[in-house]
Amino acid sequence: MVRRVEQATLPRAPAARTRSQLPPGPKGPALLQGLRYARDPHGFLGRFQRRYGDIFTVPFPIIGKVVWIAEPTLVKEVFTGTPEQFHAGEANATVLEPVLGPNSVLTLDEAPHMRQRKLLLPPFHGERIRRYGELMRTIARREMESWPVGETFALRPHTQRITLAVILEAVFGVHDEERLQRAERLIGTFGKRVNAIALPVLRRNLGPWSPWARFLRAREAFDEFIYEEIEIRRREAEVEERDDVLSLLLRARHDDGTPMGDGELRDELVTVLGAGHETTATAIAWAMERLLRTPRVLAKLRESLAAGEDDYLDATIKETLRIRPVIIDAARKLNEPLRIGGYDLPAGTCVFPAAAALHYREDLFPDPHEFRPERFLDGKPNGYAWLPFGGGVRRCIGAAFAEYEMRVVLREFLERAELSAPDPKPERARIRNITVAPAREARVRLDRPLR
Numbered sequence: 157m158v159r160r161v162e163q164a165t166l167p168r169a170p171a172a173r174t175r176s177q178l179p180p181g182p183k184g185p186a187l188l189q190g191l192r193y194a195r196d197p198h199g200f201l202g203r204f205q206r207r208y209g210d211i212f213t214v215p216f217p218i219i220g221k222v223v224w225i226a227e228p229t230l231v232k233e234v235f236t237g238t239p240e241q242f243h244a245g246e247a248n249a250t251v252l253e254p255v256l257g258p259n260s261v262l263t264l265d266e267a268p269h270m271r272q273r274k275l276l277l278p279p280f281h282g283e284r285i286r287r288y289g290e291l292m293r294t295i296a297r298r299e300m301e302s303w304p305v306g307e308t309f310a311l312r313p314h315t316q317r318i319t320l321a322v323i324l325e326a327v328f329g330v331h332d333e334e335r336l337q338r339a340e341r342l343i344g345t346f347g348k349r350v351n352a353i354a355l356p357v358l359r360r361n362l363g364p365w366s367p368w369a370r371f372l373r374a375r376e377a378f379d380e381f382i383y384e385e386i387e388i389r390r391r392e393a394e395v396e397e398r399d400d401v402l403s404l405l406l407r408a409r410h411d412d413g414t415p416m417g418d419g420e421l422r423d424e425l426v427t428v429l430g431a432g433h434e435t436t437a438t439a440i441a442w443a444m445e446r447l448l449r450t451p452r453v454l455a456k457l458r459e460s461l462a463a464g465e466d467d468y469l470d471a472t473i474k475e476t477l478r479i480r481p482v483i484i485d486a487a488r489k490l491n492e493p494l495r496i497g498g499y500d501l502p503a504g505t506c507v508f509p510a511a512a513a514l515h516y517r518e519d520l521f522p523d524p525h526e527f528r529p530e531r532f533l534d535g536k537p538n539g540y541a542w543l544p545f546g547g548g549v550r551r552c553i554g555a556a557f558a559e560y561e562m563r564v565v566l567r568e569f570l571e572r573a574e575l576s577a578p579d580p581k582p583e584r585a586r587i588r589n590i591t592v593a594p595a596r597e598a599r600v601r602l603d604r605p606l607r
């Protein structure tokens with residue numbers, strides 16, 4: 157049995173020293189580092205941490221030089237720093253602004269960020285989201301009915317359909333079958349067009365069939381759907397009683413008493429969809445990938461579920477997010493110079509707390525490559541060592557929602573389905589859009605019909 161102590165015993169910060177240059181790191185060009193990251197997204201940062209220590213610099217494609225931080229007391233300095241010092245919005249905006257829009261909580265900083273975040277937080281509060289439990293269960297069950305019996309199939313597309321339907325119904329408040337199907341089609345096309353403009357050089361109109369022009373058309377079509385939905389919800393007589401997130405946001409007021417405008421609502425809905433759908437689907441897929449290859453944990457989890465307990469399930473979810481973080485770091489850009497870890501970093505430096513290095517530190521998580529939920533059974537994880545959801549004033553707004561959804565869906569999978577992994581080899585990690593996912597999409601077999 158692993159004790160809580162393993163997370164509490166944190167190493168000390170590096171001894172003070174002053175240098176104006178950036179922390180050490182590999183010399184190879186950005187492209188080479190990008191290729192290394194693509195080949196092994198989870199191992200990438202840990203290797204540098206073991207070689208260069210708690211703070212290191214790596215040139216990275218598109219972003220430029222990044223100073224990654226892999227030590228809890230330094231992470232604490234970043235997460236407890238002021239919003240004026242650390243800009244996450246600016247760091248995120250490089251890639252996301254054209255998709256999410258100018259009002260997105262993800263791409264704003266300082267007071268405008270807090271203004272949006274304040275209104276978005278209450279609908280995703282721990283207590284509030286429990287009312288979506290039945291909806292999540294029904295959606296998971298419906299999707300499970302499509303699993304073939306006795307054949308190998310990829311689980312992740314199914315978990316993606318589940319988490320997409322959950323967001324469309326719980327957040328957007330769409331329940332009409334025809335509109336749900338239309339939304340799924342529009343989002344599918346929009347997602348593809350977003351991927352095609354990942355490189356900034358492609359963000360130029362080079363004719364009606366260029367990636368950028370096609371992206372703009374897909375965005376416009378999806379926006380039209382969202383504005384219709386906002387309009388429908390505004391007109392609905394029972395908007396005061398509805399508990400989908402859009403209806404709650406329509407009733408919310410900024411500190412100055414003004415309601416959210418349509419542009420703000422649109423941007424936050426797209427943000428929640430972008431930030432919350434694929435991430436949660438990938439995390440569920442990883443949980444099954446790990447469970448089906450760790451019979452001891454699977455058996456213990458089944459036993460605890462049969463006994464009506466939630467603690468081991470909760471610990472399994474935390475351990476999945478540790479050993480297979482779907483996002484490997486939290487982006488911050490210095491808005492002013494900073495002294496950290498003995499280095500003087502100039503304004504404009506990217507300083508990213510590195511989940512995928514911290515999570516594999518032997519001193520924080522003994523036997524880090526062992527899938528062992530027991531390490532999370534006692535108390536809350538250390539928020540500066542375990543950071544699948546980032547931290548500080550930018551911590552993921554949907555963390556409680558995601559963990560709750562994972563709980564509901566995994567319970568449903570494990571109680572009703574007898575799944576196995578046809579290939580016992582662990583799946584490698586691959587970058588899929590914004591997440592790090594199982595390379596083979598978590599291949600499974602349903603050994604007998606659902607219970």
Ligand code: HEM
Nearest residue numbers: 262431432435436439483486545546547550552553554558
């Ligand atoms: C397992 C699933 C998820 C993971 C791993 C995840 C991870 C993250 C991470 C790493 C960040 C950046 C935090 C930082 O910069 O410190 C973030 C931000 C955010 N997430 Fe999540 N997320 C998940 C699910 C969700 C869900 C379900 C929603 C909404 C329903 C959501 C909404 C957001 C929003 C709005 C932000 C921006 C917060 C801000 O900048 O103030 N996420 N998430």
